[in-house]
Structure formats: C-alpha cells, structure tokens
Amino acid sequence: MQNFEFAWKTADGLELYAQGWLPEIPLEAVICLVHGLGEHSGRYFRLAAYLTRAGCAVLAFDQRGCGKSQGLRGHIPSYEVALDDISHLLDEAGQRFPDSPCFLYxxxxxxxxxxxxxxxxxxxxAGIIATSPWLRLAFEPPAFKVRLGRIMNSVWPSFTQANCLDIQALCRDPEVVEAYKQDPLVHNRISARLFTTAFNSGKWALEHAEEFKLPLLLMHGSADRITSPQASSQFAKEVPGDCTFKLWDGLYHEIHNEREHQDVLNFLVEWIKAHLS
Structure with missing residues (x-):
C-alpha cells in the first residue's frame, strides 16, 4: 500500500496532521478514521494495511491536541469544533475520491x-463503523471528579489532568500494551471541556438513538473495562434501521489489536462489502 501525508489549517488557526493509505488494487471504498482519546492515526497502520488489501483507501487525522497535530494536549475548545474537524476530513475524502462510497469509522x-x-x-x-464507542464508561467515575470537571468546564475549560486510563485494559496482547507505553505520540491528558462534553454527548446519543438513520456497524469487546459494551448494546437496540451489533466474547477495548484481530477485520470488511453501492 502507498502511504501519504497531508495537513490543513483549522478555522482557529491550528495545523492538523493527516495521512492516508491507498490500495494497490482497484479502489472500492474510502474509510475516514477518527481515533480515540490521547492516541493518534499512526496506531492504525495494521488496520489500514488490512483495509487496503480489501480495496479500501483510508484517510485519518490526528485530532487536535493529539499526535502530530497542534493544540493543547487533550483539549478541544468545543464539541462542535471537534465535529467540524471531522467535516474537513470528509471533505478531503470527497475531493480525493469523488466517485467512491465513503464510510466514517x-x-x-x-x-x-x-x-x-x-x-x-x-x-x-455509505455507512458508519463504531468500535468500543464512549457512550458510557465501563466504570462509574468518582462523583467528585465529575463535579470538578463540570465546575472547571465553566471557569477553566482548558484545565487538564491525567485521564487515568487503565493501559492494561486496552488489549490482552502485551506487545500492543508495551508499544502504547513507549509511543512518544501518545499522551494521557484530558481537559475539563473534553471530558464534560464527551461524557454528556455519549449520554445524549443514547437518548437519541432512534434518530440514527445511516447503516451502522457497532462492535465491542465483552470484556472491555474502559467503555461500556452494555451501552453499545442499548444503542444498537434503539436504532430503527440497518444496524449490525457484534459483541466479541472476551475481547478488551482495542478489538482491532487483539489476537483475534483477523476475525474482527474479516467481519468488518464483509460488512463494508455488503454496503457498497
């Protein structure tokens, strides 16, 4: 596969880093990828390699404050701005691959x-793919931290603290966990604004699941100790249309990095192929 890099300037003046991977076989679809908290697009190299072998181009960016992108580590000025950044990624996909079905992952x-x-x-x-989505956390955060986050969101939204992510809960493969620990582009910060808006938006999405109108593949590991597989199941049951929910027995948070990743990615590609039009 061919890898290329690009960047863009946001409306508030930040430069966001992005990269893409192209297949060596005829293009069937483009996947726009949005990574998780504190990580970066480069951690999805193996996923991109698999998708390109299936004829998919992959575009991904480092979210503001993450990886090679500019911005205060772990902070977003607003949730709407984070959605605007996704809009730009989708616009890039439309400009680069105007005739290809586009999936958002x-x-x-x-x-x-x-x-x-x-x-x-x-x-x-063409469809949406969500893996281990933060709709609810798999644990109840301390009440004082939630209250502190809400207070700081009002008076000092860019205040950051450690996200207290249980790194051992990412994946059962110790090599993946160790690589995460040693990755200089990974950080452990989260701001009051990011925590509060993500926490509230997950709850809001659960309350509005019946309004979801696009084809959805929702996958979660049953042993995820970071985000709630029960919340994903609840969301999927409320979606009125084309929704496939796959619970992977015994898998942790990063199902695409588990030892069973081949099965996970095979399932993903088959779903994508079934939704090409």
Whole structure:
C-alpha cells in the first residue's frame, strides 16, 4: 500500500496532521478514521494495511491536541469544533475520491464523535463503523471528579489532568500494551471541556438513538473495562434501521489489536462489502 501525508489549517488557526493509505488494487471504498482519546492515526497502520488489501483507501487525522497535530494536549475548545474537524476530513475524502462510497469509522472517543456526527450533522455516507464507542464508561467515575470537571468546564475549560486510563485494559496482547507505553505520540491528558462534553454527548446519543438513520456497524469487546459494551448494546437496540451489533466474547477495548484481530477485520470488511453501492 502507498502511504501519504497531508495537513490543513483549522478555522482557529491550528495545523492538523493527516495521512492516508491507498490500495494497490482497484479502489472500492474510502474509510475516514477518527481515533480515540490521547492516541493518534499512526496506531492504525495494521488496520489500514488490512483495509487496503480489501480495496479500501483510508484517510485519518490526528485530532487536535493529539499526535502530530497542534493544540493543547487533550483539549478541544468545543464539541462542535471537534465535529467540524471531522467535516474537513470528509471533505478531503470527497475531493480525493469523488466517485467512491465513503464510510466514517470511529474508535472509543472517535466512536462517540462519529455517532454524534450522524445524529447532529446528517451526512450522506455509505455507512458508519463504531468500535468500543464512549457512550458510557465501563466504570462509574468518582462523583467528585465529575463535579470538578463540570465546575472547571465553566471557569477553566482548558484545565487538564491525567485521564487515568487503565493501559492494561486496552488489549490482552502485551506487545500492543508495551508499544502504547513507549509511543512518544501518545499522551494521557484530558481537559475539563473534553471530558464534560464527551461524557454528556455519549449520554445524549443514547437518548437519541432512534434518530440514527445511516447503516451502522457497532462492535465491542465483552470484556472491555474502559467503555461500556452494555451501552453499545442499548444503542444498537434503539436504532430503527440497518444496524449490525457484534459483541466479541472476551475481547478488551482495542478489538482491532487483539489476537483475534483477523476475525474482527474479516467481519468488518464483509460488512463494508455488503454496503457498497
């Protein structure tokens, strides 16, 4: 596959880093990828390699404050601005691949964002893929931290603290966990604004699931200790149209990085092929 890099300037003056992967076989679809909290697009190289072998181009960007993109680590000025950044990625896809079906794919925080993007922005896309979306956390955050986040969101929204992510809960493969620990582009910060808006938007999405109108593939590991598989199941049951929910027994948060990733990615590609038009 061929890898290329590009960037764009946001309305508030940040440069966001992006990259793409092209297949060596005829193009069938383009996948726009939105990564999770504190990570970056480069962690999806293996996923991109698999998708390109299936004839898909992949476009991904480092969210503001992440990876090689500019911005305060772990902070967004507003949830709407984060959705605007996704709009730009989709615009890039439309300009580069105007005749190809486009799918929007989000993992974890990215899953929260892409689900809300559909509910709030009503895009015309071939389908949506959400893996381990942050609709609810798999644990109850301390009440004082939630209250502190809400207070700071009002008085100092860019205030950041450690996200307290349980790195061991990412994946059962110790090599993946160790690579995450050693990755210089990964960070552990989250701002009051990002936490509060993502927390509230996950809840809002659950309350508006019956308004979701696009084909959806929603996948989660049953042993995820970071985001709630029960919330994903609840969301899928409320979606009125074309929704496929796949619960992967015993898998952790990063189902695309687990030892069973071949099965996960095979399932993903088969769903994409079934929704090409």
């Amino acid at each position: 989000g993992h974890s925080l990215g899953g929260n964002l892409v689900i809300n993007y559909v509910l709030r922005r009503f895009p015309r896309l």
